[in-house]
Amino acid sequence: MRRNYGVTLIASFWVFIFLIPLLGAFYTSLRTDNAILSGPFVWEFDSTFSHYKNAMGAAGYDFANFFKNSIIISLGTVALTVFISFPASYAIVRLGFGGPWLLRLALALRITPAIFFVIPFYKLFTAYNLIDRPLALILANSFINMTLALLVFSGAINELPLEIEEAAAVDGASIWTTLRRIVLPLLGPGMAAVGVLTFLFSWSDYLFAVVLTSSEATPVTVGAANFVTSYGVRWGDISAAVCLSVLPPLVFATAAQKYLVKGLSSGAVKG
Amino acid sequence: MPLLIMLAMLLIWPVYLGVKTSFTHDVLSEFTTYGAGLENYKNLINQPNFWLSLRFTMIYAIIATILEVILGFALALLFDRVFPGKRVLFSLMLVPIMIAPSLMAVMYRLILNENIGIIPGFLQRIGIEFSIFEQQNVFGSLIALDVLEFTAFTFLLSYSALQNMPSEIYEAAAIDGANARQVLTRVILPMLRPALAIIFLLRILDSIRTFDSVYILTGGGPGTSTQTVGIYIYKTAFIFGDFGLAASASVVLVLLLAPFMPSIIKQFNLNQGGGK
Numbered sequence: 001m002r003r004n005y006g007v008t009l010i011a012s013f014w015v016f017i018f019l020i021p022l023l024g025a026f027y028t029s030l031r032t033d034n035a036i037l038s039g040p041f042v043w044e045f046d047s048t049f050s051h052y053k054n055a056m057g058a059a060g061y062d063f064a065n066f067f068k069n070s071i072i073i074s075l076g077t078v079a080l081t082v083f084i085s086f087p088a089s090y091a092i093v094r095l096g097f098g099g100p101w102l103l104r105l106a107l108a109l110r111i112t113p114a115i116f117f118v119i120p121f122y123k124l125f126t127a128y129n130l131i132d133r134p135l136a137l138i139l140a141n142s143f144i145n146m147t148l149a150l151l152v153f154s155g156a157i158n159e160l161p162l163e164i165e166e167a168a169a170v171d172g173a174s175i176w177t178t179l180r181r182i183v184l185p186l187l188g189p190g191m192a193a194v195g196v197l198t199f200l201f202s203w204s205d206y207l208f209a210v211v212l213t214s215s216e217a218t219p220v221t222v223g224a225a226n227f228v229t230s231y232g233v234r235w236g237d238i239s240a241a242v243c244l245s246v247l248p249p250l251v252f253a254t255a256a257q258k259y260l261v262k263g264l265s266s267g268a269v270k271g
Numbered sequence: 272m273p274l275l276i277m278l279a280m281l282l283i284w285p286v287y288l289g290v291k292t293s294f295t296h297d298v299l300s301e302f303t304t305y306g307a308g309l310e311n312y313k314n315l316i317n318q319p320n321f322w323l324s325l326r327f328t329m330i331y332a333i334i335a336t337i338l339e340v341i342l343g344f345a346l347a348l349l350f351d352r353v354f355p356g357k358r359v360l361f362s363l364m365l366v367p368i369m370i371a372p373s374l375m376a377v378m379y380r381l382i383l384n385e386n387i388g389i390i391p392g393f394l395q396r397i398g399i400e401f402s403i404f405e406q407q408n409v410f411g412s413l414i415a416l417d418v419l420e421f422t423a424f425t426f427l428l429s430y431s432a433l434q435n436m437p438s439e440i441y442e443a444a445a446i447d448g449a450n451a452r453q454v455l456t457r458v459i460l461p462m463l464r465p466a467l468a469i470i471f472l473l474r475i476l477d478s479i480r481t482f483d484s485v486y487i488l489t490g491g492g493p494g495t496s497t498q499t500v501g502i503y504i505y506k507t508a509f510i511f512g513d514f515g516l517a518a519s520a521s522v523v524l525v526l527l528l529a530p531f532m533p534s535i536i537k538q539f540n541l542n543q544g545g546g547k
Binding site for chain 2: 003008014017020022025028040088107109111115116119143203204207211224225242264
């Protein structure tokens with residue numbers, strides 16, 4: 001068979017183009033301050049990784065705290081989203097509650113720009129004194145991702161053979177037992193797709209974070225953007241902070257790439 | 272059942288609150304809020320900034336989406352064959368999807384920085400002066416950022432669509448003596464037209480609500496020349512403190528997008544009914 005190295009070359013070129021921002025940030029994060037300030041092509045690397053140490057707290061930034069917030073918010077959002085949308089999708093699909101119109105509503109909300117919800121959420125969370133708490137972002141992100149989760153779960157439950165659940169019912173299992181023991185284990189792929197997409201979208205959220213937090217609950221997206229303005233000249237530290245911020249979703253989503261692809265191509269619309 | 276009613280309430284409540292605010296006189300510096308009927312909408316019509324931001328958003332979204340769909344589809348065609356290193360390169364192609372748009376914007380700003388950035392440095396070497404803050408460069412830079420970030424998405428969806436094409440069709444075309452170009456224009460493109468239309472629609476709806484990347488890169492400036500509707504709403508509410516006006520702007524934005532919703536909903540129902 002003829003080997004298509006030409007295609008590899010063209011594909012590599014485009015991959016390189018798309019990764020220039022990431023590679024550029026990584027490159028800057030490894031260089032000494034001196035080299036960074038003397039121009040982009042001075043080859044002088046920092047063997048002590050001081051930018052990474054600075055970003056993680058050595059220079060008094062709050063970055064470690066931002067990082068912790070992002071993790072709490074993303075994992076919290078995944079947990080809450082799955083906890084609510086999984087039983088709800090089952091009820092919609094199998095028990096016939098709400099029916100297709102609820103899914104249509106979910107889809108319509110999914111297409112509604114997130115900016116529309118910013119003002120109601122701000123009002124709501126101000127009223128309940130939740131501003132600048134991670135819980136506010138968990139609730140807001142869960143709301144946005146709930147609709148996606150409902151759609152993915154409903155699709156996955158639709159594809160399960162009904163006979164298994166009927167057999168469980170005949171054996172005297174309650175709806176909750178069926179859900180927990182039969183349906184849940186079979187929905188592994190759907191669960192993984194919802195998990196990885198929800199994690200990705202809530203980690204990426206910037207709009208809600210910038211409105212609903214001020215300092216305590218700030219996640220990395222807002223933290224990193226603020227870095228640029230507040231520590232204007234410390235490019236190395238900023239680059240290191242950004243590279244670290246990109247890492248968790250990158251590792252997680254690459255590991256679950258199969259489910260990411262499945263979830264995204266089954267009609268997921270980004271919020 | 273009660274759970275679902277609660278869920279429906281939960282989903283609708285913020286919508287209700289948003290619409291209600293748009294009919295309320297609600298300014299941060301004044302302590303009382305009161306119902307104001309159509310006041311906000313009347314004010315909105317007289318805000319040239321809103322209409323300018325709407326126009327900018329549309330131009331931005333259309334250009335970026337066209338470029339992304341064409342490039343994404345072309346790359347999907349490229350990847351639709353066997354070649355060495357395909358698995359790794361495919362994974363790397365998807366990396367931008369996994370990077371938060373705001374973080375991408377920070378990195379992009381870094382490489383475009385006049386003093387330390389790689390791109391201006393490189394351009395200087397070949398004798399071109401470049402600054403993203405110059406008026407004529409801003410728009411192109413924003414579009415390029417959007418393309419870098421979201422082509423991965425159009426690529427992935429185009430690739431999935433290509434993979435779903437039955438291989439018999441290629442064989443039949445080959446038997447009929449079609450060359451590669453004819454296969455593309457007479458077979459692949461007509462068959463994928465619905466899929467490409469949906470990808471286009473999804474992307475354009477997404478780019479209309481662009482906020483993060485433009486906000487971080489230019490803050491809507493210079494002046495208000497790159498203000499998207501999202502930035503207009505954000506600034507009106509959280510910088511100028513007029514929640515009523517901002518809410519009415521977001522209602523108008525949703526109403527403008529509403530005509531597209533049925534086709535998306537139809538598409539999704541088809542997917543569900545017709546299997547995979």
